[in-house]
Amino acid sequence: MAELSPEQQQALDEQKAQCPFCKIVKGEIPSKKIFEDDKVLAVLDINPAAKGHILVMPKEHYPIMPLIPEDIFEYFFTKVKELSTTVREGAVCPSTTIFIANGAAAGQQSNHFMIHIIPRDENDGLTKLEPIAIDIDKEKEQETYNMIKNNLPIMLRQRYAKHALEDKPAPSQQPSPAPGGYTKEQIIEIIEKNPQIKKVIEEQPEAFKKQVVEVPQLQQLFHNVDVEEVIKHYKKEETHSIEELLELLDKNPNLKSMLLYQKNEFKIKISEIQQLKDLFGNVDLDELQNRVIEKEKFKEEQPEQKVTEETKEPVIETTFVEDKEASAPVEELSSEEIEKHEEDLLDALGGKKEEKEEKKKENIDEDKEEQKDEEKKENKEDVDEEKEQQEGRHGNPSLDNISNLF
């Protein structure tokens, strides 16, 4: 039996309490019983289409056919078969019509699922029970055919397994989709079985969301489920340590520059770009800024650990350039901006500018040192790559390429 929410269970309980057929089952309302065992009851219909018209119902209250558990369903329809034969014999008629109404539009009058067995005879005048053919738009029919052809075998997967064709074995067991797609719980079950998907959701929820919109299979999968809900389920309270962020900023020099010199714009970017929000959203930017400045100072004091290829480039005599040098290619700032930031930086670096510049120049002259540093840098890159792979970010915009977002 399906697990119902408390509200649904309550609605169902209320339905049951009101249900005349539950009362018939309990014997509180009299009926003309035909057959009864512990699970099934058959009674004469008091508004019969024909003499001998019976109702067959599971004793348990199921509002609709798909809610009947599989074992009860099997038992019930075995009894229907037997009772239909019984009616043909007892009412002495060649055939019966077995009639089920699902939903009010189809004539279902009670919330207690039941079927009708109506004795039939030639010329009994019950033409209403015979479906009449109508004209159907061919194009619409083809569309409908395609849709059902796609959905029905999926829905019947478990039943197919019972009677699989020899040349077409039953597909591997997977949770069947609910009629309108999977439920959130099923989706999570599937995701749990696919660590790769899980990683993407955990680490790149935005990219994943985009995929759900773009990839038809995913679209179908999430037909019934709010992607945000699933992402939320996997969202780790990820707080990046200041150290991690500092490292990240080192790899993204234009981000770093922006933090140092255009903090307001940086803030705006954070609020606009989800990936940045995830990273910097919970961080005190003032503190981060101070830490970056501190780190820069430290680097300047021990420059031999930080020299990179870029130091070969002609050094423009501004303090700002030193920051640029510290890492990979940088988005050029306008000269006005540079000027604007120069002062700040001077303040921040506490007048160590000259000292630093000297040390840098020394390093450039020392070829040996540089080679060493290049090796170091290469090693560092390897480590970074490894880290990336471990974190499963390959193939997608990685955090290291965050600059591309600008």
Add this chain to the structure above:
Amino acid sequence: MAEINKERLLYEDKVAYAVLAENPSALGHIQVFPKQKAFALDDLPDEVVQQLFFIASFSATAVFEGLGAHGTNIILKDGDPETKGKLYIDVIPRKMEDTLDFKWDPKKIDPAEMEQIQKQIKDKADYIGQEGSKKQITTTTPGKDPKEVGSEEENYLVKHLYRRA
């Protein structure tokens, strides 16, 4: 069965298949056939009968969901010689505003006749399950998780309740 119209075939397994009806009463009208010849359900093993109704039930869910049908009628003529041994179940999508009408006019039958027909049928029904064939509810195949079916059903119920409300 060689005569299955593959162009209308929706589902097929070892014992049964479903097609889009050749002469439909509504868009999405599905018919479910057993593969073996049968004039009546009684000609078929229990498992086949169960499978037919499962296919019918899922077909109903498929059109309920896929076509936005408000309901479905599932109709089977059991023992009808006109089917020439090709018994089938109709699954007909219904909408509130459609022109189909299966609603019969109740027949007035006097109480004595009701008593009589009840006795006639009940006498025959007394034989049900008395030939040592009483089925126990152990038919669930091992390895199947009923919960999986459960969530489908739940979903269907939720929608159904909303639609009714």
